[in-house]
Amino acid sequence: MIEFSNVTKNYGKNTAMDNFSIKIDQPGMYCLLGRNGAGKTTLMKLLAGNVAASEGTITVNGEAAGPLAMPESVHFVETGATQFNMRLADLFKAAAEVNLSFDVPFAMGLARRFQLDASKRYKHLSFGMKAMVNTVIAMASGRDILLLDEPVLGFDPVMRKVFYELLSESCAGSTKTVIVSTHIIDEIEKTAERLIIIDRGKKVLFCDMAEIDEKAYCVTGISESVQAATAGLNIISETKAGGFMTRHIYDQRIEASEKYSVSSLGLTDFFVSLVGREQNSGEAM
Amino acid sequence: MKTMTGIAKINLKQSKTAYMIVGILFFLQVGSEIVTRVILRLEGGGLALGNYLLLLPLLMGIFIPAKNFSKLLNLGCKRLDFFRGCLPAYAAAAFFVTLACLVLWLAVDPVLLSYSSEPSLYNLFDVFGFARDGVAIAFFRMFAFLLLVSCVAHTLTLVQGRWYGWLADALIIIIISVFTPIAPLRAALVWFFHTIIFHEFAAVQILSCLILGAAVYCAGLAPIKAKQI
Numbered sequence: 001m002i003e004f005s006n007v008t009k010n011y012g013k014n015t016a017m018d019n020f021s022i023k024i025d026q027p028g029m030y031c032l033l034g035r036n037g038a039g040k041t042t043l044m045k046l047l048a049g050n051v052a053a054s055e056g057t058i059t060v061n062g063e064a065a066g067p068l069a070m071p072e073s074v075h076f077v078e079t080g081a082t083q084f085n086m087r088l089a090d091l092f093k094a095a096a097e098v099n100l101s102f103d104v105p106f107a108m109g110l111a112r113r114f115q116l117d118a119s120k121r122y123k124h125l126s127f128g129m130k131a132m133v134n135t136v137i138a139m140a141s142g143r144d145i146l147l148l149d150e151p152v153l154g155f156d157p158v159m160r161k162v163f164y165e166l167l168s169e170s171c172a173g174s175t176k177t178v179i180v181s182t183h184i185i186d187e188i189e190k191t192a193e194r195l196i197i198i199d200r201g202k203k204v205l206f207c208d209m210a211e212i213d214e215k216a217y218c219v220t221g222i223s224e225s226v227q228a229a230t231a232g233l234n235i236i237s238e239t240k241a242g243g244f245m246t247r248h249i250y251d252q253r254i255e256a257s258e259k260y261s262v263s264s265l266g267l268t269d270f271f272v273s274l275v276g277r278e279q280n281s282g283e284a285m
Numbered sequence: 286m287k288t289m290t291g292i293a294k295i296n297l298k299q300s301k302t303a304y305m306i307v308g309i310l311f312f313l314q315v316g317s318e319i320v321t322r323v324i325l326r327l328e329g330g331g332l333a334l335g336n337y338l339l340l341l342p343l344l345m346g347i348f349i350p351a352k353n354f355s356k357l358l359n360l361g362c363k364r365l366d367f368f369r370g371c372l373p374a375y376a377a378a379a380f381f382v383t384l385a386c387l388v389l390w391l392a393v394d395p396v397l398l399s400y401s402s403e404p405s406l407y408n409l410f411d412v413f414g415f416a417r418d419g420v421a422i423a424f425f426r427m428f429a430f431l432l433l434v435s436c437v438a439h440t441l442t443l444v445q446g447r448w449y450g451w452l453a454d455a456l457i458i459i460i461i462s463v464f465t466p467i468a469p470l471r472a473a474l475v476w477f478f479h480t481i482i483f484h485e486f487a488a489v490q491i492l493s494c495l496i497l498g499a500a501v502y503c504a505g506l507a508p509i510k511a512k513q514i
């Protein structure tokens with residue numbers, strides 16, 4: 001179980017996490033969304049014990065996490081992480097030397113599936129392939145909590161598909177908790193079970209993906225009708241054009257009528273509506 | 286324990302830059318000795334071959350924290366394991382370098398000296414006075430000294446880029462530049478180097494190197510805690 005209690009992380013005068021609290025007690029795949037600089041990487045670093053919290057506590061399976069108490073059950077892969085310039089087969093063996101739960105045959109199997117040549121040296125791989133190697137090392141780490149920061153950066157669409165299939169397979173029926181931060185929302189939407197949205201170091205939303213399908217929708221129609229129909233609901237954003245209006249709602253569903261239509265809101269639109277409010281209001285002005 | 290050994294093994298394998306620098310220097314000196322002393326029979330003093338190998342523990346103390354730290358963590362190593370896994374690598378490096386240096390001192394230096402009419406090779410075993418109590422004691426004195434060198438280089442590399450790193454650098458410069466011209470302070474400096482290098486009692490020199498090395502190495506835990514990947 002992962003628990004952040006009132007965690008604040010300051011980098012000099014900048015606050016990356018601001019009194020952040022969350023409790024993750026179910027295994028599965030979590031999608032971590034946030035704009036650039038929202039605090040996603042900091043959240044992962046704090047959880048992995050790579051940086052110390054300025055205030056508050058982080059516990060993993062009941063034990064406090066910190067730089068000198070890095071949780072044994074966590075493996076964190078940072079964007080652009082570099083590895084020793086060894087042949088991949090040797091690199092996996094090296095990983096097994098520093099992490100006794102690392103599964104070398106499984107890593108070799110994953111490498112084959114990603115079409116990585118295990119006899120190639122790390123430096124001779126392309127950017128995308130290096131990212132794959134980092135992902136393979138994480139997935140074969142044998143640790144229960146995997147933190148993948150922008151893991152598909154540099155992957156081609158085929159590799160992204162393989163990657164998400166693998167993630168689903170490794171999460172299915174296992175006790176693994178995988179937290180994936182990405183900006184390619186449409187792809188993770190199909191795989192992730194739960195969603196965490198953060199903005200400016202604060203938790204904006206933490207829910208099941210099914211809840212988004214159920215509660216996130218948009219209402220479009222004549223302004224007065226839309227306003228009347230959505231009064232009292234949780235409106236996350238709105239746009240106006242002439243006498244028409246579209247409101248993005250995160251609340252109980254309402255039925256469509258002759259005066260307005262109700263349609264589902266995709267995760268990307270939902271995310272943009274939720275954390276892009278300032279941008280929207282700026283554009284509106 | 287297994288993790289510690291694994292990290293030490295990786296650190297030893299992945300110190301190629303240090304090996305390359307020392308190897309180049311060593312073989313250049315071998316070439317130079319063969320040409321000047323053996324072929325041309327030129328007289329003149331010079332550093333013994335083994336001295337060039339002594340650079341290895343120093344360079345490993347710099348390159349391991351500078352180059353291997355992030356990569357080990359990316360492989361899944363924990364910070365505390367990194368702290369535990371560096372010292373065995375430095376100890377192994379100091380052991381093998383001392384051994385190689387000893388072999389060169391005992392087996393190769395006499396051969397090179399046979400081409401000169403006067404003793405003109407300066408080996409640190411002789412210069413530091415390690416040789417006066419026999420080969421075994423000389424080995425342990427050099428080993429302890431090299432381990433101290435690795436630990437100091439390791440911690441000084443780790444603190445670079447942090448405020449206490451700048452403070453440590455400034456203090457070293459101040460100690461060297463201020464202590465040297467002022468007689469009582471110079472005496473303190475002389476006493477320090479006498480204790481860790483030249484002390485007439487081998488046990489005092491060995492113990493002071495090991496204790497100081499351990500203290501300096503442990504001080505490296507704070508920068509390891511704060512070091513960015």
